[in-house]
Amino acid sequence: MPQPVQYRGMALIVPDNDSEWKEFYEHARAHRLVVRKCKACGLMRYPPTHACPWCMELGWAWQEVSGRGTIYSYEIVAHAIQPGFREMTPYAVVLVELDEQRGQPTPDEALRVIANLVTPDFTPEAEANVAIGHRVRVVFQDLADHMALPQFTLTEEPASGRVWRMPE
């Protein structure tokens, strides 16, 4: 079993028998964002699950996605709970809606991913730049030989839909 990855005071554990995450993080370490795609209905899902939530098919394959998307919601953590995050406050946690499969198979469903909104050097993005509607792309924060964390950073693309941030 690989050693736990130490990150911001947490031990992240992905054992050899982790049939949800092991390969996901191997792809992430190669800087590919992947999700599982159903072999029967073709719909993709995240996080990794073992059967298709729409058709219960067991067969699936990893599918690389573009890693581009839009901020769907967010929060700004001012008071860190985990000690390793104290030096990072205030930091943004974003819920990113990926471009692939938006509004499928029903209008309210989408491939959504939680991550931090960071600058290209993985420091927290300034709070004034965090807003629903802003466009983002995935970047990979290498943590160990076998693990990288997908994170998101702002792009120059025009916003998608209404741009909104919490009033001051």
Place this chain on the structure above:
Amino acid sequence: MAVQSRGLRDKYCIVGVGETEYSRASGRTTRAMAVEAIRKAILDAGLTAADVDGMLDYQGGDSTLANSVASDLGIRFNFYMDVMGGGSSTEALVGLAMGAIEAGMCNTVAIYRSMNGYSEFRIGGTGARAAQPVRGLDLAQVPYGMRSAGQNFAPTFMRHMYEYGTTSAQVAHVRVAHSKHASQNPKALMKQRVTVQDVLASRWVVKPLHLLDCCLETDNATCIIVTSAERARDLKNRPIHIMGVAGRVSKPRLDFHWAHGPISRVAGYYAKDIIFPQAGIGPEDVDVTGSYDAFTFTTMLQLEEYGFCKKGEGGAYVSSGIIELGGKRPNNTSGSHLCEGYTHGMSMVIENVRQLRGTVDDYCPRAAEGVHTYDYSPGHCRQVKDAEITMNLGWAMPATGSALIMRRG
């Protein structure tokens, strides 16, 4: 899928309630606290240990099991289970207790929750839980500094503000109302009334939550006793009848509810269609609500999802005065999790039982006899006049919730 009512309305009752002191330093074990709370509830019901033959409790690896507390009290079981669970377990276990009795497994069930939620296992994720490694599904969120309840719920609250224009000042009224209620409650940890400005001026925890939008981590134990209406008739208190219950109802994609929106929708959207037909009433018939206040926003979101106002109008509803003592439909009249102390939902059911009995433990000199002044100025009364029907809206997270409707017998 529609759930068919089984015709159990009014066939079961809550006959006893009890709790320990709410504190932030209990200085004793969860076993010791549970024994005190269960004993108080048994005595409150006018029962003996020999009459209690069923037990249910819930926890998250932070509490004592039923076997030890039952032995402390001399209870022999015909049925017991220790259940994993947090908020919204209270109402669900009331339903399970009814089911166990209905199935002929036992006669009377004591439900308890005991936790050193401040001094030992802090609900917010610090304390003894902080050192736990991150694995499995937690990898989707925790490595990003998203671990506590507030951090887990904040994007839901933010999206509600985006979609409906809900403001911080509107939801601050939940804290204002509950602090007013706590000022009438000798048990409450925070009895000081606060203003909207006080809430908005308190420090940020995780936007959109200020410190005063968040509840109080607390040490306490609580207990509720359920039995059949038949047995309840012979006991000492006015029986409080269970009209309907919905337990741990969920949204789709419980592994990652963000995948299935709208994310500003919460589990009550589904639970309301189970509980109101069971009870044969609608929201307009409810006199007092107990909408779980882990945060100001959770109270607001559930009230609108269960139809006490239109979807999206929760901010206007909670800031209208309706939810305050003296208003049309007060919510959490004890001050509850925001001001009285955090109990994982048990205290909200206990409070509504006392409201229906007419014997809330406020500062009225003859409260225990059911004599109240209905003076809602600070340090006086919190009894709602002629409360006949209450409804609890239990919250685990945006995607899971429970509900319970009770009436006075």
